[in-house]
Amino acid sequence: MLPDSLIRALLLPLLAVSMAAIACLPARGASGDQALGAYLAGECVACHLPSGRQVGGIPAIVGWPQSAFIAVMQAYAARERDHALMQAVAAKFTADELAALAAYFGSLKPP
Numbered sequence: 001m002l003p004d005s006l007i008r009a010l011l012l013p014l015l016a017v018s019m020a021a022i023a024c025l026p027a028r029g030a031s032g033d034q035a036l037g038a039y040l041a042g043e044c045v046a047c048h049l050p051s052g053r054q055v056g057g058i059p060a061i062v063g064w065p066q067s068a069f070i071a072v073m074q075a076y077a078a079r080e081r082d083h084a085l086m087q088a089v090a091a092k093f094t095a096d097e098l099a100a101l102a103a104y105f106g107s108l109k110p111p
């Protein structure tokens, strides 16, 4: 696991950047829109490598079935799955955005 201070140091600027980015987005993205997913993933890939290589305590999230990916993100957002950082990350997205992230990460090949 990463120390809390490092997680906070990484997450807070990322949150600020992503809030600014989301404010500039068109009103909605189509369900499962890979291009939108790639855009939104900018926040995720500081921790989860798009190569699918695992670093530190951060799991790989590429190549998953989209439904499994969405289910995990919803479980974090609903606080059914425990992890303060991922709960905060997951709770920000609409269903369309989660589908877009699932489509994007699902399209990447594990190493």
Ligand code: HEC
Pocket (backbone or CB within 6 Å): 007, 010, 011, 014, 040, 041, 043, 044, 045, 046, 047, 048, 057, 058, 059, 060, 061, 069, 072, 073, 082, 083, 085, 086, 089, 101
């Ligand atoms: C600051 C680092 C960080 C950022 C940014 C981050 N994550 Fe995570 N993520 C983690 C950590 C650490 C875990 C492991 C949490 C746990 O133990 O439950 C995790 C877990 C996950 C899991 C579950 C993995 C598994 O094997 O069960 C998914 C899916 C996920 N993150 C998706 C995302 C997405 C999508 C984004 C961007 C919107 C994102 N994460 C942003 C650190 C991060």
